[in-house]
Amino acid sequence: MNGQENMTTDDGYVSGSHLLQPGVLDTSHGVVLYLDDVTVSFDGFRALNKLSFSVDVGELRCIIGPNGAGKTTMMDSITGKTRPDSGSLFFGQTLDLTRMSEAEIAQAGIGRKFQKPTVFEQHTVFENLELALKCDKRIWHSLFGKLTGQQRDAIDEIMNTIVLQELANSRAGLLSHGQKQWLEIGMLLAQQPQLLLLDEPVAGMTDHETERTAELLNTLAGKHSIVVVEHDMDFVASIARKVTVLHEGSVLAEGDMATVQSNEQVIEVYLGR
Amino acid sequence: MHSNYQPFLLRLLGNSRWVGYAVALTVICILIPVLNLAVPEDSALHLSDYTVSLLGKILCYAMVALAMDLVWGYTGILSLGHGIFFALGGYAFGMYLMREAADAGSQLPNFMVFLDWHEYPWYWAGSDSFIFTLLLVVLAPGLLAFIFGWFAFRSRIKGVYFSIITQALTYAFMLLFFRNETGFGGNNGFTDFKTILGIPIATAETRIVLFALSGLALLAMLWMSHRIVESKFGRVLTAIRDAESRVMFSGYNPLHYKLAIWTLSAMMCGVAGALYVPQVGIINPSEMSPANSIEIAIWTAVGGRGTLIGPLIGAGAVTALKSWFTASFPEYWLYFLGGLFIVVTLYMPQGVMGLGKKLLGKKS
Numbered sequence: 001m002n003g004q005e006n007m008t009t010d011d012g013y014v015s016g017s018h019l020l021q022p023g024v025l026d027t028s029h030g031v032v033l034y035l036d037d038v039t040v041s042f043d044g045f046r047a048l049n050k051l052s053f054s055v056d057v058g059e060l061r062c063i064i065g066p067n068g069a070g071k072t073t074m075m076d077s078i079t080g081k082t083r084p085d086s087g088s089l090f091f092g093q094t095l096d097l098t099r100m101s102e103a104e105i106a107q108a109g110i111g112r113k114f115q116k117p118t119v120f121e122q123h124t125v126f127e128n129l130e131l132a133l134k135c136d137k138r139i140w141h142s143l144f145g146k147l148t149g150q151q152r153d154a155i156d157e158i159m160n161t162i163v164l165q166e167l168a169n170s171r172a173g174l175l176s177h178g179q180k181q182w183l184e185i186g187m188l189l190a191q192q193p194q195l196l197l198l199d200e201p202v203a204g205m206t207d208h209e210t211e212r213t214a215e216l217l218n219t220l221a222g223k224h225s226i227v228v229v230e231h232d233m234d235f236v237a238s239i240a241r242k243v244t245v246l247h248e249g250s251v252l253a254e255g256d257m258a259t260v261q262s263n264e265q266v267i268e269v270y271l272g273r
Numbered sequence: 274m275h276s277n278y279q280p281f282l283l284r285l286l287g288n289s290r291w292v293g294y295a296v297a298l299t300v301i302c303i304l305i306p307v308l309n310l311a312v313p314e315d316s317a318l319h320l321s322d323y324t325v326s327l328l329g330k331i332l333c334y335a336m337v338a339l340a341m342d343l344v345w346g347y348t349g350i351l352s353l354g355h356g357i358f359f360a361l362g363g364y365a366f367g368m369y370l371m372r373e374a375a376d377a378g379s380q381l382p383n384f385m386v387f388l389d390w391h392e393y394p395w396y397w398a399g400s401d402s403f404i405f406t407l408l409l410v411v412l413a414p415g416l417l418a419f420i421f422g423w424f425a426f427r428s429r430i431k432g433v434y435f436s437i438i439t440q441a442l443t444y445a446f447m448l449l450f451f452r453n454e455t456g457f458g459g460n461n462g463f464t465d466f467k468t469i470l471g472i473p474i475a476t477a478e479t480r481i482v483l484f485a486l487s488g489l490a491l492l493a494m495l496w497m498s499h500r501i502v503e504s505k506f507g508r509v510l511t512a513i514r515d516a517e518s519r520v521m522f523s524g525y526n527p528l529h530y531k532l533a534i535w536t537l538s539a540m541m542c543g544v545a546g547a548l549y550v551p552q553v554g555i556i557n558p559s560e561m562s563p564a565n566s567i568e569i570a571i572w573t574a575v576g577g578r579g580t581l582i583g584p585l586i587g588a589g590a591v592t593a594l595k596s597w598f599t600a601s602f603p604e605y606w607l608y609f610l611g612g613l614f615i616v617v618t619l620y621m622p623q624g625v626m627g628l629g630k631k632l633l634g635k636k637s
């Protein structure tokens with residue numbers, strides 16, 4: 001952890017040196033996430049079938065695809081929840097995600113929002129963010145560490161961003177669905193990840209909330225690399241630069257929104273359901 | 274929260290928890306000893322030796338219920354084998370007591386003589402040292418918990434599977450300790466203790482000292498548990514209970530957290546067992562029976578999971594009920610216990626504490 005902090009610049013990317021540093025994110029070639037030939041099967045059924053694609057540093061990538069295309073499974077395998085049967089998964093040039101535990105992957109700088117919003121319902125909004133906050137996550141520090149003023153400010157700032165500052169001391173279980181989604185996004189921001197994976201972030205949100213989320217993601221793009229899985233096409237259109245279409249566990253098409261929407265195969269997959 | 278210029282005493286009083294500790298301390302170390310030893314026996318205020326030993330037992334059970342609550346109430350891990358840790362602490366201390374009793378007669382304990390053994394087996398080494406015994410009281414249950422927990426948590430065994438395996442663990446140990454050749458007295462276990470540190474064990478004074486030590490140990494554990502659940506460590510534990518995957522993806526390794534609280538909980542049970550044995554004068558493998566461990570879970574459920582005071586109340590209330598039941602109609606106790614568990618699970622998920630909160634809430 002310390003080594004990583006020394007090596008990184010303010011926005012978290014490794015600067016300068018090309019030395020191979022174990023446990024340190026190296027994105028000097030401009031790629032933050034790299035999947036090659038990844039296959040995941042459940043009892044013979046291939047949820048991911050030789051999936052290959054990559055995400056550049058600072059990119060905001062949208063992933064679309066019909067139900068069961070393997071979008072969530074893809075996020076599961078990036079974050080270590082599901083281990084691929086074959087293929088390689090790299091974070092930057094050097095971090096082999098297939099060899100890291102969930103916690104290690106999170107600490108290395110990948111944050112993830114689940115399809116079903118997952119926050120700590122019995123904890124307050126503030127405590128949720130405190131738990132997510134980037135810091136030493138080992139037992140000793142949790143037992144005896146205290147929040148610094150800086151960390152409190154960071155939490156306050158995030159609560160402002162996700163407009164939950166009024167509810168800082170409310171239990172997260174009492175929040176509305178949309179607010180929980182935002183809290184979870186806030187928890188990701190608190191982790192200060194280089195790469196954010198968002199699984200259907202606007203599901204169940206009102207139009208107004210959806211718009212605000214699009215704004216938020218647009219401001220985050222560039223500072224972070226973001227991968228968004230969404231079904232809501234208007235939302236995708238409002239944030240997407242590059243869209244990847246998944247179908248039956250592999251990439252069907254890739255390009256900007258207009259190109260993808262006019263692609264014959266994509267139309268067939270979406271209409272032929 | 275408190276302004277700095279408040280006098281220390283006022284701050285102390287303003288914090289009802291410290292008042293609670295102070296009251297409990299006075300009751301345990303002064304009031305009860307005086308009522309037992311100084312007040313004449315014909316007085317209505319006199320506390321009988323029987324009551325003192327029952328209270329002492331309850332204090333030990335309360336420690337176990339508290340330990341259970343840390344893993345079940347706060348971390349969501351239901352153990353149905355906590356009796357093993359309690360019993361191991363008890364056996365560890367029992368070895369010392371047996372050895373003192375035997376050394377006085379410069380002979381091995383009777384059960385070893387019957388086995389035709391001529392010296393203590395290797396794992397009795399050190400049991401003649403009081404200090405070593407104190408270490409063993411926490412290390413034996415701690416080590417077992419650590420090893421068991423490491424395998425179980427690493428394989429991500431959870432929920433009812435975990436509970437069943439803990440039942441199997443305590444049952445297996447019970448069978449092991451039933452064997453005479455295991456070297457712990459078989460089904461009779463250890464009894465006929467004579468002295469602790471050379472002081473006769475069966476006197477009123479020794480009994481009251483053991484009682485007070487149990488009270489102090491319980492208060493210390495309560496204070497430690499408060500510190501734990503109110504630290505970020507405690508918040509991580511509850512987070513693991515409520516959404517373990519979110520904890521992992523936030524960069525925590527739940528294995529370390531579960532293992533730490535699990536092992537600590539087992540050590541607390543060990544201390545409770547060690548204080549229990551000299552007060553009741555016997556330890557045998559029935560303490561490891563699956564039913565005993567289930568009873569521990571019931572104490573915690575009745576009192577209120579996820580509160581620190583609840584389990585203490587639960588242990589006290591259920592034990593008091595039990596001693597009344599087993600005196601009046603012993604054959605119905607297990608039915609009653611089962612019924613109680615069902616009622617509490619269905620209608621009082623927060624136990625007595627939850628009920629109390631509801632009633633108070635309605636009044637105001």
Ligand SMILES: Nc1ncnc2c1ncn2[C@@H]1O[C@H](COP(=O)(O)OP(=O)(O)OP(=O)(O)O)[C@@H](O)[C@H]1O
Nearest residue numbers: 042046047065066067068069070071072073074115
């Ligand atoms: N643990 C599992 N065991 C068996 N099959 C699974 C498992 N997880 C996913 N699948 C299957 O893998 C396929 C891909 O699922 P996945 O959840 O990745 O789809 P998705 O693209 O996220 O769909 P949606 O848009 O509905 O969220 C589905 O057919 C699903 O049934």
Ligand SMILES: [Mg+2]
Nearest residue numbers: 071072073115
């Ligand atoms: Mg999905």
